[in-house]
Amino acid sequence: MRAASLGGTRASLSLGLLLLLGLWLDRGVRAKELKFVTVVFRHGDRSPIETFPNDPIEESSWPDGFGQLTQLGMKQHYELGEYLRRRYGKFLNESYKHEQVYIRSTDIDRTLMSAMANLAALFPPGGIRIWNPSLLWQPIPVHTVAASEDRLLYMPFRNCPRFQELQSETLKSEEFQKRIQPYKGVHNFTLPSWATKDTMTTLRELSELSLLSLYGIHKQKEKSRLQGGVLVNEILNHMKSATQPEKYKKFIMYSAHDTTVSGLQMALDVYNGILPPYASCHLMELYLEKSEYFVEMYYRNETWHEPHPLTLPGCTHSCPLEKFHELVAPVIPQDWSTECMITSNHQVLRVILAIAFCLVSGVLMVLLFILVRHGPCWQRESYRNI
Template sequence: MSAGPFPVARAAGLGLGVLALLSLCLDQGVAAKELKFVTLVFRHGDRSPIETFPNDPIKESAWPQGFGQLTQVGIEQHYELGEYMRRRYENFLNESYKHEQVYIRSTDVDRTLMSALANLAALFPPKGPSVWNPSLAWQPVPVHTVPLSEDGLLYMPFKQCPRFQELGEETLKSEEFQKRLRPYKDFIETLPKLSGQKRQDLFGIWSTIYDPLFCETVNHYTMPNWATEDTMVKLRELSELSLMSLYGIHKQKEKSRLQGGVLVREILNNMKTATQPSSPRKLIMYSGHDTTISGLQMALDVYNGQLPPYASCHITELYLDKGEYFVEMSYRNESHHEPYPLTLPGCNHSCPLTTFAELVAPVIPRDWASECMLTADHQVLKVVLAVAFCLVASVLVLLLFTLIRHGPCWRREYSQDF
């Protein structure tokens, strides 16, 4: 006896039902993870050198805008980054700029301000009511800043911090630093004759020799004969060592509390605010420098040891998934590659916000000004020196007074009074 078509139809219907239910569950699972807030910290684009070495034939006059300024290449790099962020957050950000959703801050430096503006031109082209000139696909978007002397957030390293300066001196004397520097000692000794630059400290080598040569290479200037590929590799490695020694190698966590941890605290507080239902903010952008990105990443212990390239961007995203908030970080340091995922040590790539806060707590300063004071030993030494100075000064004054009071000049005047 034939079973007929009904059992087959019932089985097919059951199969379709299971598939529909599975599809619904998957859809719900995808929808459950919702992007809530984004922080972008990026370096400015390509620029001219800040300064250069005495023997450099390429002088400041060779650069169209002079030293330290964003180039046409730098503008293009940040416009491309803005286009990428528009694609990445197409379904998250408003189609056009809305002031309550977005906040942008830059250091008070031409190249970082211009980079932010170039980025925003691509990120928020005018749409609908925002179009004010049909022939110009651009709208003004505000970029906030503070004077460099007051910038305690982005313009790293913060200079008004005696304890950080003390840690820097300790680092240069440390066994680990000296071990890393040793293979380059002979090479360093050749640089003054080649470059005319007498400074042999690592920061001087980075800022006045490697950096201008790198800028000239990128912008197709003729290099000195001695700037061979091997020389440039050594200069880059020394520059990377300089940056590493600035924030790490010796007492990295304490250094981070005085530098990058300040920005970590800001990002964490902004994410906590974003968890409030009343918060309209979706995106905060920070336009800074290589020392800004490296300081932040050293504090988070995710730094790769390389100089952050132009227009590189540290991305921090806050997600809501099944009632719990998670933090995901990534690093875009190549324009033709998706951002590389970053994992905070001690957590997964997708890290619960509460766990993230606990893990970064050791690098967040409680009282930055107090922690920037010198160590107790140095404070005691300063007090001892101050007291000794006062005692010596008092003795000298007393001796001077005695000499005047009882010396021949005083006796002469005394006898003339009579």
């Protein structure tokens, strides 16, 4: 009997320990709470934007013409949508709610279509949301602005003289010239000879160098203030909203281009130098843990591998929000329009105007001194009559 009693006591203790362990684990899980997510991705596979002279495969050979999303591109984004559903399904309550989700795309066919293909997998309708039993799909709004007015996603932004000046400086820089030297003369091949594995590798490397030079190599931080830093600032503002008790968007999706993904990553200084592949996705997550907010970043650039963790230089992978903001502050523009207009030519003009102003001011001061000291003849005569 005593043995049985001891056995029962041990069983009770074991059960109690398990319950305590379960509660402790539950608290540990709940201690890190996902509060906000932003995803920025490149569109899926597309037909060529343009082609080389005398290419036997003309635009008419492509079902929808140049620059359009292909069926492979649709499948790539549907797969990405399925992944996002697996990763964030519980966070998003497994259903679309307009007050929680916002999607924006550049005003380009392939990015708009990529977002829609993605959303078809991310938010399939269920229950009362099924409006057509033979079509498990629901329309979800994708917002956009005209490409000419896009100052968030359609990078590199146009109408920014200072950025154009920086691009010109980059191409002339010693570092760029050193990197481009091995590739000079590559474009003299005819179709039969240049379409080799080695040549295609060279062209890919040139594309990567072109993209790298667009935002980096020369004055990277200043370039980022005029490009990717704008998007960094937008995302940070959404994160700040997520720390407040008021209603806020939980999930924001940006459908854009390789220049957008790389521009964002260059501003964050986490770019790996490789052209972002189709449907590549940069994820930024905001967590609340023990009354403090943390930012985590991931990069999904291959379907057979979990997203790669990214670490903001100067911080840990799970970076405190305040520290994150402090570290990215140098690439956030204070006044984008003004900073875009401050070119070297403007600086020279300002110096010339400043010198001219000083000269004119000096002459006026001398004249004023003479006027006060001696005064005009008619005033001197009137003084004598007093």
